[in-house]
Amino acid sequence: MNSIAWFYFPARLAWRQLIFDRTKLIAATSGVLFACVLVFMQLGFRDSLYASAASAPTKLSGDLFLMHKQSEAMWRPVQFKRSELMRALGNPAVAEVYPLYLALAPFKNIETQVKRTLMVYGLDPDSMLFDLEGLKIRQIELRLKDTVLFDEFSRPEFGLIGHLLEVGRDVTEINDYKVRILGLFRMGVSFAADGNVITSDLNFMRIFPSRNLNDIDLGVIRLCPGVSAKQVQSELDDRLNEFVNIFTYDELLQYEKDYWANTAPIGFIFGFGTVMGLVVGLVIVYQILFTDIANHRNEFATLKAMGYEHGYFVRVVFASAFFLAILGFIPGYIFSVGLYQLAESQIFMPMPMTLSKVMTVFMFILSMCATAGLLAIRKLKSANPADMF
Structure with missing residues (x-):
């Protein structure tokens, strides 16, 4: 029972804080959704790039391949x-x-x-x-x-x-x-x-x-x-x-992928776009959580005066970050599936929505929200019960 209460009560308080101001909730969810879609699309284009780079090598019938260095x-x-x-x-x-x-x-x-x-x-x-x-x-x-x-x-x-x-x-x-x-x-x-x-x-x-x-x-x-x-x-x-490189079949495929990932500018662009999507989402979520803590500073101080420990409030903030990650990821995933289909019809290259990609993006979004929560927690330290008087 104690273990359930350790998680349940902070999560319930976090959820009520989020839905109390629907405008802020929509803004925070939209920020996570935007970051989610941007990361999905950047990873999709990157994977499509690598797949298209290997479209010819994968069809080659041979064991070793010679190429000028x-x-x-x-x-x-x-x-x-x-x-x-x-x-x-x-x-x-x-x-x-x-x-x-x-x-x-x-x-x-x-x-x-x-x-x-x-x-x-x-x-x-x-x-x-x-x-x-x-x-x-x-x-x-x-x-x-x-x-x-x-x-x-x-x-x-x-x-x-x-x-x-x-x-x-x-x-x-x-x-x-x-x-x-x-x-x-x-x-x-x-x-x-x-x-x-x-x-x-x-x-x-x-x-x-x-x-x-x-x-x-x-x-x-x-x-x-x-x-x-x-x-x-x-x-x-x-x-x-x-002056001649000798590649095995797998090495040739990797050589082609490495060119687009490390030598060609487009590989850097897709990677940079992924990072920027996470940074934008992190800033939006951080601002929402930070503002939420600031607006409820007196309430947090009251709870501290009642004997609640600092760890309880940390769990509240992280629960808020987790809820925002879920609320932003689900519509972001659905929207990205439609964009993948649209992109495939326009660029004529495969952009599969694989399970590993879905899990990777979800972990990115969850980490982004958790980092934003970690940065916002420092505001809790200023919630002093003495400020109530």
Whole structure:
């Protein structure tokens, strides 16, 4: 019974104080709601950024990957010699090696003739470097001259390519070079590119006449079954030149995410926005709790004179902070779910509302309110019973 009273009575007093002034309660709840929505959206955009950054790497079919050390990310590659990739074949554990060519180029909308930049991937059609159903179906046809495959998950500004292919309109230009679209595949857009195209390595050279087959952007290595990728990575690191990075599959994904998180300004922006949301919410909740304590200073002094200890009032303040966190989080979560759906429809990138994200944001909001309560508690010390007389 004592343990129940230790929690129940301070919480009941805190709740009555909050609902006594509905205007202040609405203001405090709105502040928490605003912070909650802002944190949800910043984390959502950040996770969407990381997911889109890995949209291409996750579809790659390989065990080890070579990239120039000056390459900041796959979409900003620095070429290196194809011979460096061929040297990897000297290791008996290496089964196959394939080069991958990447470049950004303007794509002409078939209907509007407006150009928009997308990412072009050039590869050996027999290599199946990407685990994509559309690529498997069109593997043989992709060997034909001036043919490409289009990512149907690209932004709609490129045109309704699926519909146009059905009516026989399949000719367009990439980098001012005329090509024919054979079919579609599904990869997804990213913050670096609004669309994607896959073509053969020879067609890639025709689209980009300044490039040559000996300068590659990414090397893909497939190992023999049962071989340790880490062991081969260590062996190749000693064999290959020092200007080449050798990544495992997981390391390549992490390298792409690290670029957006640490190198690209947008990663900092999302992190800074999350912090600012918490700071704004903390200030609002602190002001409400501080004002509430100041307005009831005489009442607190009376309770102290009656024998209530300082710890009782501390529990009252923290209970108020907890109630505000709950009252602000629930509508903030519901509002954020709707905003996530709206954002997905506009940016064409996934923004899942995962359970771990919900729990993370709730802990952020709860910590924010608790910190505000901790700062406001110092006002309780001035509630002296002697001031009543």
